[in-house]
Amino acid sequence: MLISKSKVSDNNNVNNNQEKSSTTELSEANNNNQNVVTEKKEPLKVIFTQTSLQNNPSYHPNVHIFYYAWYRNKEEGYEHWNHQVLSHWTKETNDRLQQYIGKNHNPEKNELATNFYPMRKAYSSIDKTIIIEHFKELKEKSNIHVIVLSWWGINNKDENSKSKTEEYTPMFFEIAEELGLKIVLHLEPYQGRSANSFHTDIKYLVDTYGKYSSFYKLNINGKEKPLFYVYDSYLISSNEWQQVLTEKGSNSIRGKYYDSIFIGLYLNRMTRNEIKHSGFDGFYTYFAATRFTEGSTLENWKEMNDWANQNQLLFIPSLAPGYIDEKVRPWNKQNTRDRENGKYYERMFETLFNLNPIPPVISITSYNEWHEGTQIEPAIPVEKSQDNDNNEFHTFASSYIDYKPNDPYFYINLTKKLVDQFLTKIKP
16 A cells, blocks of 8 residues: 555564554554553354345455555546655665656656556546456456455545545445445545544444445344454554444444444554554454565464454454565565565465464455555556666656566466465355
């Protein structure tokens, strides 16, 4: 997930690798988490009912995939495909990469802010034809029926976009409903987000989208509730979260109509204790680069899974085909993870399959986060541009890697194979 104020550590020490945050922010939040009271929970049991929609009898709720609707094409005025090259937090690095830092990619010159080239080229995320293609591809070719849509607040937008989230969100629910798919919302850290504004957001979202059959719900302990992913949840203190997410909180959402399943972001052991004390129902790992955080370190998943089960929390591991963001962060090569023709992806699933019990819900990073090279969406080979070869930035910005020796649909098809294996293994 991309944001221009990101700070990605310059080394591979997972304790320091906290994207989109600073150590200071995390420490301050943690300092506020004194004397918190954790409510006792009943043992966690996820119940998968035989829910099927009339137009999708094969529906299953177990696999979620992160999806981004922030791209715009030429006709709408490019957004995100033309993303700026982000600066580093040290002057030395910025000086070394001064020929790149701060410059925007120019799609008109075949410069897209992605290391892979999309088969659909610089498309628009609000083109209904494109959305239908995407959703059908996931449903029919990858056996994924739950899309996790990035959401930036009622009146907000991500800082690299012109359009507010709510200008296009309804269309995604409508299309998903037509195709028999489900939508989960990925709640982003918009400016000014607080636990109380979060409470307002949930009420708005349930009231606005709860009427759609495409609004995702999960049955835990016999109670079916909406589910929300909360990105950068650690930026709000546990004391503040407790006011909303625990039964005795002053602005509690628990036990009421809007009560939901809230999934916080796991970075490390410190943030997982915050997740528990805050009143979250579980956690996810999101990050695609292994060892980028403790949560994305595969060797930790067994202990994390055991801890989640001991504490009646839902562990939703995030699996990914690889990671590369060098078109927007040319200083971040140490976090690139080669796809190894699918082996990287397969190893993540192998780690998942070795857990006992295997978590009943998983997430995939991502369908189309092109900036960070985590997409499974089809990519095609592109010949290197011969124009302006004396222009160093153009040479950099118009160079692409691809899925060779595999075809453009390789990761779409591999995802289906791995998802099918997962579903078989978790069958009761």
